[in-house]
Amino acid sequence: MRPRAAVAAGGAIALVVSLAACSKNTGEGVTVDIDRRQTGVIATDPKDSTGPAPAVPGAQAGGTFTIIRETPIAHLDPQRTYSFVGLLAAPLFARFLTTWKDDGAGNLVLVGDLAETPGNNVNDDCKLWEFKIKDGVKFEDGRPVTSKEIAYGIARSFDPDLAGGPTYLQEWLADNPQYDTVWDFTANRTGLPPGLSTPDERTLRFEFAKPRCDLPFAASLPSTAPLPPDKDTGINLGNAPFSSGPYKVTRYQAGVEVVLERNEHWDAATDPVRHQYPERFVWTFGPTPDAAANRVIADSGADQSALSWNYVPASLVSRVVGDAALRSRTILSPTPSANHLVINNRRVTDLRVRQALNYAIDREGLVKVLGGQHVAAPMTTLMPSSTIGHRAYDAYPAGLNGELEKARELLGGQTPELVLGAADSAVEQQVATQLKGNLERAGFKITIRNIPDDAKLDEIKKRDNPWDLYLSSWAADWPSGASILPVLYDGRSIRAEGNSNESYFNDPAINVELDRILALPPTEQGPEWAKLDERIMKEHAPVVPLYVDVAYLVHGSKVGGIFVSSVFGFPSLVNAHVKP
Incomplete structure (x- = not known):
């Protein structure tokens, strides 16, 4: 009992x-x-x-x-x-x-x-x-x-x-x-x-x-x-x-x-x-993220009590960071959105190759490409730190810039040729280029193949997709491992299309453990999900954890009560008010 x-x-x-x-x-x-x-x-x-x-x-x-x-x-x-x-x-x-x-x-x-x-x-x-x-x-x-x-x-x-x-x-x-x-x-x-x-x-x-x-x-x-x-x-x-x-x-x-x-x-x-x-809330649509941020930065008229919903665009980060007058009008917070380099386990079946990928990653270089620490923060676990019960660990300690010698040692003289599927958006192309150079220094040969941005999500969810690696992200519906690990790593859910298990990882022992933890009261699940997170990475390395998104927001001088939701990673409006 x-x-x-x-x-x-x-x-x-x-x-x-x-x-x-x-x-x-x-x-x-x-x-x-x-x-x-x-x-x-x-x-x-x-x-x-x-x-x-x-x-x-x-x-x-x-x-x-x-x-x-x-x-x-x-x-x-x-x-x-x-x-x-x-x-x-x-x-x-x-x-x-x-x-x-x-x-x-x-x-x-x-x-x-x-x-x-x-x-x-x-x-x-x-x-x-x-x-x-x-x-x-x-x-x-x-x-x-x-x-x-x-x-x-x-x-x-x-x-x-x-x-x-x-x-x-x-x-x-x-x-x-x-x-x-x-x-x-x-x-x-x-x-x-x-x-x-x-x-x-x-x-x-x-x-x-x-x-x-x-x-x-x-x-x-x-x-x-x-x-x-x-x-x-x-x-x-x-x-x-x-x-x-x-x-x-x-x-x-x-x-x-x-x-x-x-x-x-x-x-x-x-x-x-x-x-x-507030007497009223007005949602207004149309301005680009740059235009919205610039309006709020200007802080004129009705925009004094306005919030730019999207994060500060990369093009404006340095300007906002460098303006001391804006410091009281910005919010910087980690979010629950976790980003991984997903390894297609149906194609990359050698555990040592998957482990070498984990050792090779230069997370500091990746964060710089993304726009710096106002945009992303490195992570080494499957679940982001915002998850209830999260426990920090690094199954493949490689520092901020990767441990290339350890990666080469695991490869044992092999030069695995892997295909990296990347959306044709500007940001993902930059990230893919950084990853290619990073991984090739560790002994891999990487070919980037572009995927139309609006089709990528559907394509990587196809079980028989033609890529060995691809970038993907996940934000849980509530901050529990129950809405992360079973969704992403239960192999019994794999079907022809529409898969959330994009790594196509399937291990019967892990599936049994998923069922065991799901049947526990929520009060007992947190530490168990943390243990399973580490076990999956150490025993199987199905993905490479990369970074969590960081929310960087700017608002008008009369905006009060805004904070970043610990559950969803975007502005919560429950305490919002207009300053006199």
């Missing part, structure tokens, strides 16, 4: 013990935690899930907060939301079963949002879960939010016409990746998918065929946003989503602008994370 986890102070079950962050000064008076360790807890005391959220020091109500972005948000329909920008815009107008309290420094608490707690694992086997819904949560028309509308929101995510969002809940309830073949939403609009039920208006129940211990995490995604059936406009919902959050959409001009204004029926006493400081 597994011992119960100890309860930490404040009524939260600790998932991991946080290690001290490692900070690095950029030489320009700006410090970034390049090896931040995440602290994660799941709240057990219902008080942690109640509101109001603590006041933001110095914040005042009023003003218009503007976000400038080149491209529109793909979907405002919560059940179709899956982009970073969508995931961070949605909390303004939608609430979910659970959500993260996030201080922007890696300290996270999973709390109930629509629910009173992050869920009740009824039989302690992760197969039956219940959520009690809060009183006092209302839609923008004043109607109360009940379990019925939350269940309907989840049910509509089974509709293949509404694809685009995460599919965890659908696959888990159907116990089948092809969930829409198990339950047809169109034919059962008044019913619910198998395993989902609402015993009463305040109870939502999930019953799974297999243990789904990560349900509280998956429930924090927008697919659990509520919707009354009479407000479901299908594929048009994204033009006018129906609000349960502090703001509601009052203007939607496709590709140009989205305006959100206060929802008078939002009750701060029910909300543990959000505020309602």
Whole structure:
């Protein structure tokens, strides 16, 4: 019998013990935690899930907060939301079963949002879960939010016409990746998918065929946003989503602008994370990242209370870094986005060759090509340091610039000829050229073959693709190894096309270990994922970890409350306010 986890102070079950962050000064008076360790807890005391959220020091109500972005948000329909920008815009107008309290420094608490707690694992086997819904949560028309509308929101995510969002809940309830073949939403609009039920208006129940211990995490995604059936406009919902959050959409001009204004029926006493400081949020689309950054840097008129959503473009990094007057208007933070040189294990079958690739990499040179430490930070693990339970290690210690002699020793006089598939974008071509020179100094012969940028993602996901190496990145849906290692390294998931396991790594012993850890309570998984991370690298070296993206943002002088989400790596808006 597994011992119960100890309860930490404040009524939260600790998932991991946080290690001290490692900070690095950029030489320009700006410090970034390049090896931040995440602290994660799941709240057990219902008080942690109640509101109001603590006041933001110095914040005042009023003003218009503007976000400038080149491209529109793909979907405002919560059940179709899956982009970073969508995931961070949605909390303004939608609430979910659970959500993260996030201080922007890696300290996270999973709390109930629509629910009173992050869920009740009824039989302690992760197969039956219940959520009690809060009183006092209302839609923008004043109607109360009940379990019925939350269940309907989840049910509509089974509709293949509404694809685009995460599919965890659908696959888990159907116990089948092809969930829409198990339950047809169109034919059962008044019913619910198998395993989902609402015993009463305040109870939502999930019953799974297999243990789904990560349900509280998956429930924090927008697919659990509520919707009354009479407000479901299908594929048009994204033009006018129906609000349960502090703001509601009052203007939607496709590709140009989205305006959100206060929802008078939002009750701060029910909300543990959000505020309602600005009178309105305005998303404006069109300006290039350079143009948006330059507008914010100029700090004129309405742009004083504007945020450039995209990271500072490489073309402007040196200018922003060198301007002392901008220092108070920049944010520098590591992100959860991990980048790897993926090795096609179906083609590169010799472990010593894969190990030699790991020894050969010049990470310092790679970071310089990318634009420096304001853009990227080196990593040597499969999971980024933002992952709960992460443990630092270097299976193939080669310093910052590679250990070429060790790589040559492993190759034993061979000169492996490898094909590096690279997108034809300017940045990836620069990176590929750097990698080619780096690896050839270690004894490899590298041929770069270009892939159209807009086709690369689909092409490398094909099992029989013709490349030995390619660059790829992954950002988890929640900061747990459960949304990283099983997705990327479970060989049983490999199919002809559409693979997330882009290394085509398949080891039966590792697959068994993945299943074992997934069946553990989330409170026990963190250290186990860290151990497995190191084991996979030491025993198999299926990829070469390269770097994590670093968020470098600039905003106007009247912008307050912005921090980089510890979960998604882009600006969180829950504390946003306009300074007087």
